[in-house]
Amino acid sequence: MTKVITYGTYDLLHYGHIRLLERAKALGDYLIVGITADGFDMARGKINVQQSLMERIEAVKNTGLADEIIVEEYEGQKIDDIKRYGVDIFTVGSDWKGHFDYLNEFCKVVYLDRTQGVSSTDLRSEKREIRIGLVGESTVLNKFAAESHFVNGVKIVGYCSLDSSQFSDELQGLPIKTSDISKLIEESDALYVVSHPSKHYEQIKLALQRKKHILCESPIALNVNQYEELKQLAKDNGCILMDAIKTAYSTAYNRMHLLVKSGVIGEVKSVDSICTSLSDLESKKDKNLSNTWNSICAWGPVAMLPVFQLLGSKYSDMQIISHIISENFDTFTKVSFVYPNAVASLMVGKGVKSEGELIISGTKGYVYVPAPWWKTDYFEVRFENPADNKRYFYQLDGEGIRYMIVSFLKAIDGGRNCSYIGNEVSEAIVGVVERYYMNELILI
Ligand code: CTP
Numbered sequence: 001m002t003k004v005i006t007y008g009t010y011d012l013l014h015y016g017h018i019r020l021l022e023r024a025k026a027l028g029d030y031l032i033v034g035i036t037a038d039g040f041d042m043a044r045g046k047i048n049v050q051q052s053l054m055e056r057i058e059a060v061k062n063t064g065l066a067d068e069i070i071v072e073e074y075e076g077q078k079i080d081d082i083k084r085y086g087v088d089i090f091t092v093g094s095d096w097k098g099h100f101d102y103l104n105e106f107c108k109v110v111y112l113d114r115t116q117g118v119s120s121t122d123l124r125s126e127k128r129e130i131r132i133g134l135v136g137e138s139t140v141l142n143k144f145a146a147e148s149h150f151v152n153g154v155k156i157v158g159y160c161s162l163d164s165s166q167f168s169d170e171l172q173g174l175p176i177k178t179s180d181i182s183k184l185i186e187e188s189d190a191l192y193v194v195s196h197p198s199k200h201y202e203q204i205k206l207a208l209q210r211k212k213h214i215l216c217e218s219p220i221a222l223n224v225n226q227y228e229e230l231k232q233l234a235k236d237n238g239c240i241l242m243d244a245i246k247t248a249y250s251t252a253y254n255r256m257h258l259l260v261k262s263g264v265i266g267e268v269k270s271v272d273s274i275c276t277s278l279s280d281l282e283s284k285k286d287k288n289l290s291n292t293w294n295s296i297c298a299w300g301p302v303a304m305l306p307v308f309q310l311l312g313s314k315y316s317d318m319q320i321i322s323h324i325i326s327e328n329f330d331t332f333t334k335v336s337f338v339y340p341n342a343v344a345s346l347m348v349g350k351g352v353k354s355e356g357e358l359i360i361s362g363t364k365g366y367v368y369v370p371a372p373w374w375k376t377d378y379f380e381v382r383f384e385n386p387a388d389n390k391r392y393f394y395q396l397d398g399e400g401i402r403y404m405i406v407s408f409l410k411a412i413d414g415g416r417n418c419s420y421i422g423n424e425v426s427e428a429i430v431g432v433v434e435r436y437y438m439n440e441l442i443l444i
Contacts, residue, residue, distance in 0.1 A: 001028075001029045001030055002027070002028030002029050002030070002088045002089065003028060003029070003030045003032065003085060003086055003087045003088050003089070004024050004025065004027045004028040004030065004031050004032070004087070004088070004089045004090075004091060005031075005032040005033075005034065005078075005081060005082065005085065005087045005089070005090050005091075006020070006021070006024045006031070006032075006033055006034070006090070006091050006092055007033075007034035007035075007036070007072055007078065007092060008020075008033075008034075008035065008036070008092070009035070009036045009041055009046060009049055009056065009120065010033075010035055010056045010059060010060050010120075011049045011050055011051050011056060011120040011124070012050060012051060012120050012123045012124065012127075013056070013059040013060065013063070014118050014119075014120065014123060015115060015118055016093075016114065016115035016118040016119065017060075018063055018065070019115050020092075020093055020112060020114075020115070021033065021060070021063055021065040021066065022065060023091075023112050024065075024091045024112065025065050027089050027091060027110060028088060028089055030067045030068070031065060031066055031067050031068075032066070032067065032068045032069075032070060032081070032085055032087065033060050033065075033066040033068070033069050033070070034069075034070050034071070034072040034077075034078075034081065035053065035056055035057055035060060035069060035070070035071055035072065036053075036071075036072045037053055037071050037072060037073045038052065038053050039073070040072055040073050040074065042251065043075075043394070043395055044075075045150075045397060047150065047151070047397075047402060047403060047406050048121070048124055048150075048151060048152040048153075048406060049120075050124055050127075053071065057069055057071075068085075078090070078100070078103060079103070079106060082103065082106045082107050083106065087106075087107050088107055088108060089107060089108045089109075089110055090103050090106075090107050090108070090109050090110070091109070091110040091111070091112055092111065092112070093111070093112055093113070093114040093115075094111045094112060094113050094114045095114045096111065097111045121152055124152040124153055125152045125153050127153060127413075128153050128409075128413065129153050129154070129155055130153060130154055130155070130189045130190055130213075130409060130412060131155050131157045131187065131188050131189045131190070132148070132154055132155065132156050132157065132188060132189070132190050132191065132192055133156075133157055133158055133159065133160065133176070133184040133185065133187065133188035133190070133191045133192070134156060134158070134159040134160070134161075134171070134184075134191070134192050134194075135159070135160045135161070135181060135184065135191050135192065135193045135194065135195050135203060136159075136160075136161060136193060136194035136195035136196075136217075137161050137162060137163045137164070137194075137195065137196075137291070138194045138217075138293075139166050139167070140194050140217070141159065141161075141167065141171060141192075141194060142166075142167060142168040142170070142171060143398075143399070143401060144156075144192055144194075144401060144405075145168065145170050145171055145174075146168070146170065147398045147401040147402045147405060148402075148405055150397075150398065150402040150405075151402055151405045151406055151409065153409060154405060154409065156174060157174065157175060157176055157184075157187050157188055158174040158175055158176025158177055158178065158184055158187065158188075159171060159174060159176070159177060159178075159184070160178050160179060160180065160181045160183070160184040161177075161179065162179055164177065181203055181206060181207075182206070185206065185207050185210050185212055186210075188212060189212060189213065189412075190212055190213035190214065190215065190240075190408070190412065191203075191204075191207050191212055191213075191214055191215070191216075192215045192216075192244065193214060193215070193216040193217065193244075194216075194217045194244075196291050196292075196293065197217075197219055197221075197222055197293070197297045197433075198222065200216055200219070200220055200221055200222075201221045201222070201226045201230065204216060204220065204221075204230050204241070205229075205230060205233065208230060208233045208234050208237055208239050208241065209233065209237070211237045211238065211239055212239065213239050213240040213241075213242075213408070213411075213412050214234070214239065214240065214241045214242065215240075215242050215244045215404070215405075215408045216241070216242070216243065216244055217244045217245075218243045218244065218245050218301030218302075218421075218426065218429055219297060219300070219301055219429050219430050219433045220241065220243060220426055220430060221430055222430070222433055222434060222437055223430065223433075223434040223437070224427060224430050224431050224434055226430075227426070227427055227430040228427075231423060231427075238415065240408065240411045240412050240416075240417055241417070242407075242408055242411060242417055242421070243301070243421045243425075243426045243429070244404060245301055245302050245305055245421055246375075246399055246400035246401050246404050247302050247305060247374045247375065247400060248305060248400070248404075248420040248421050249400040249401075249403035249404040249407060249420060250375065250376065250377070250394075250396050250399075250400040250403070251377075251394035251395065251396065251403075252369075252376050252377050252378060252379055252392065252393070252394040252396060253369075253373075253374075253376060253400075254420060255392060255394060256367055256369065256379045256392070257306070257309055257310070257420075259367075259381065259392075260310055260360055260362070260367060261310070264362075264364075264365070264381055265360065265361075265362030265363070265364050265365040265366055265367060265381060266362040266363030266364030266365065267341070267342075267362055267363045268310050268311060268342055268360055268361070268362050269341070269342050269343070269361050269362060269363060270342060270343050270344065270345075270359075270360070270361040271306050271307045271310055271311060271342075271344040271345075271358075271359075271360050271361075272344065272345050272346070272358070272359045272360075272361075273303045273304075273306055273307065273344075273345075273346045273347075273357075273358045273359075273373065274303070274346070274347045274348075274354050274355060274356050274357060274358075274371075275299040275302055275303045275346075275347075275348050275349075275356055275372075275373075275374055276299070276347070276348065276349040276350070276352055276353050276354050276356060277298075277299070277349075277350060277353075278350070278351065278352075278353050289325075289326050289329040290326075290327065290328075290329075292329065293350075294328060294329045294330050294350070295322075295330045295331060295332060295333050295348045295349050295350045295351070296320075296322070296330055296333050296348060296432075296433060296436045297433060298348070298350060299348035299349070299350070300333070300335075300346070300348050300429070300432060300433060300436075301429045301433075302374045303335075303346035303347075303348050304335075304346060304425075304428070304429050304432060305421070305425065305429075306358060306360065307337060307344040307346065308424070308425045308428045308429065309425060310360065311337070311339050311342050311344055312339075312424075313424050313425065313427070313428035313431070314339070315337040315338060315339050315344075316338050316339060316340060317337070317338040318335065318336065318337050318338070318432065318435065319335070319336045319441075319442065320333060320334070320335050320432070320435060320436055320440065320441035320442070321333065321334045321335075321441065321442045321443075321444060322334075322436070322441050322442075322443060322444070323351075323352075323443070323444050324443060325351070328437070330350075330436075331349060331350060331351025331352060332347075332348075332349040332351055332352040333347070333348050333349070333436070333441075334346070334347045335348075335432060355371050356371035356372040356373055356374065357369060357370055357371050357373055358373035364383065365381060365382055365383040365384070365388075366381075366382055367379055367380070367381055367382075368380045368382055375396065375399050375400070376396070377393055377394055377395060377396040378391070378392065378393045378394075379391075379392050380392070407420070
């Protein structure tokens with residue numbers, strides 16, 4: 001009996017896949033199809049896959065062509081599989097020509113002609129194209145536009161900005177360049193908002209009233225009433241309103257969060273996060289700070305993310321200590337939270353520099369995420385006995401921005417906020433920012 005094996009993602013199964021499977025089957029008597037696990041696809045940079053592993057397996061199964069289906073989970077697994085299953089022929093489409101020649105050592109390698117004119121990538125893009133308009137002055141918009149190229153089905157249509165002097169050539173070349181947000185809203189299905197937080201409420205409200213989806217740099221609003229109103233408006237108009245904290249989408253951060261939730265360090269007793277940067281303030285010397293993101297808005301949301309995700313938003317007490325140099329601009333803020341069974345602290349600063357690390361302390365051990373923890377690909381789980389320590393590494397591409405865009409599109413497609421940042425967390429972040437703006441703080 002001649003055993004044949006082939007591998008693929010098989011997202012949105014199409015004619016090209018079926019032809020490949022038919023010809024693979026015809027090469028022998030028994031066909032094994034390896035289907036990539038979601039995590040494996042992510043790790044190899046294929047971030048746009050629409051269907052879950054189970055859906056993709058089901059689709060391949062329904063072709064009736066596979067005698068056996070296996071899941072491909074790790075780099076190098078093909079060699080293991082070929083040995084384990086006694087495979088005679090390995091085959092894939094000609095788009096991989098030469099790539100798997102190293103398997104000749106273990107079995108025969110056959111590249112089959114790829115079917116022209118059809119691919120999962122095309123199908124994903126055809127399914128929908130979301131036109132995104134960019135709002136704000138920050139150079140983050142340059143990165144966002146560059147990262148959007150990694151995501152199928154997104155088109156950046158233009159920007160609304162009061163100062164585009166630092167925008168990339170790509171942004172300068174967009175069809176819509178305006179300072180009138182209504183014009184941008186008209187031509188967009190969704191907005192990515194990074195304008196100054198004091199403008200978020202008005203801008204988001206206008207866009208939501210016109211049924212546009214929103215991805216907004218946190219905080220979404222400066223007080224809870226406004227946030228609630230926007231959330232309700234989004235719901236009434238069938239729109240997505242999502243916080244854009246890219247850290248939440250980094251694989252390492254997300255895995256760390258899930259590990260801690262599953263109890264690996266016991267009960268969490270303390271979360272301590274630090275986020276600081278100096279560059280922004282230095283470049284703004286002698287300039288007006290009223291349009292500059294202050295420390296509590298620029299760094300507060302990301303620093304609060306692990307606190308609210310791990311301990312919830314129902315703290316019993318909170319204290320804010322700030323150093324403010326001009327109206328509302330804090331160079332430095334410390335926030336302490338007291339929970340019934342735990343505590344948390346965060347330190348954020350745009351005029352103070354410190355080690356940007358995250359430590360989560362539990363009753364059995366602790367998690368250490370080294371600086372800069374907010375764009376990490378690495379963390380450690382440490383115990384009393386160092387021999388029990390575990391290190392985790394996950395590739396981080398594009399600082400998490402591309403994964404965030406994928407998540408935003410999935411939310412729009414699915415009609416519900418399936419992002420990693422729940423409404424409860426978004427609201428809790430706004431709650432802290434509101435207390436800051438109400439001057440419920442100690443000044444130093
Ligand atoms: N394949 C093919 N002809 C096509 C598309 C895919 O023969 N038009 C083959 C690939 O060469 C591979 C298998 O089908 O052997 C699974 O491919 P997969 O990567 O899942 O599909 P693509 O459509 O190429 O996906 P993407 O656009 O995401 O790269």
